[in-house]
Each structure stands twice: as C-alpha cells, then as structure tokens.
Amino acid sequence: xxxxxxxxxxxxxxxxxxxxxxxxxxxxxxxxxxxxxxxxxxxxxxxxxxxxxxxxxxxxxxxxxxxxxxxxxxxxxxxxxxxxxxxxxxxxxxx
Numbered sequence: 001x002x003x004x005x006x007x008x009x010x011x012x013x014x015x016x017x018x019x020x021x022x023x024x025x026x027x028x029x030x031x032x033x034x035x036x037x038x039x040x041x042x043x044x045x046x047x048x049x050x051x052x053x054x055x056x057x058x059x060x061x062x063x064x065x066x067x068x069x070x071x072x073x074x075x076x077x078x079x080x081x082x083x084x085x086x087x088x089x090x091x092x093x094x095x
Contacts, residue, residue, distance in 0.1 A: 010085055024091045028080035040070055
C-alpha cells in the first residue's frame with residue numbers, strides 16, 4: 001500500500017500548532033474507526049443465520065462482500081486528515 005505524504009505546511013495553514021492538529025486528527029480517526037466498526041457489525045448482524053448444522057457458501061460470500069466493501073473505503077486516518085485539511089474538522093484548544 002502506497003503512503004500519501006502530507007505537507008506540514010498545509011497542516012500549519014489550518015491549525016495554530018501542528019502537534020495539536022495531529023492529535024485532533026488522530027482522535028477523529030478513532031471516532032471514524034469506531035463508527036465503521038459499528039456499521040460493519042450491524043451489517044453482519046442483518047445477515048440471516050441458517051441452521052447451525054448447515055454451513056452454506058452463500059453466507060460466507062455475503063460476509064466477504066461486506067468485508068470487501070469496507071476494505072475499499074478510505075482508511076480512517078486519511079479521512080480525518082482530509083477533513084482537517086479541507087476545513088471540515090474544527091477544534092478549540094482548552095487551556
């Protein structure tokens with residue numbers, strides 16, 4: 001997987017302190033990850049389970065399809081940094 005470097009100057013344009021901005025983006029990434037996990041588990045729970053002694057390939061293929069859909073999404077840290085750089089992520093310094 002290729003890494004996409006972020007210019008520190010761009011982060012400086014949207015924040016007073018780069019280190020605070022990185023911490024805010026990390027917290028936002030954790031929130032996104034938590035939301036994704038909840039959505040993933042909800043989608044898996046909607047699959048109708050067959051009888052326990054019947055193990056069909058159809059059930060596995062539906063689970064794989066859902067997993068692949070989540071794999072195609074942007075990673076949470078990329079989403080958080082994009083939100084920060086586009087100005088959608090706002091934060092206020094306490095202190």
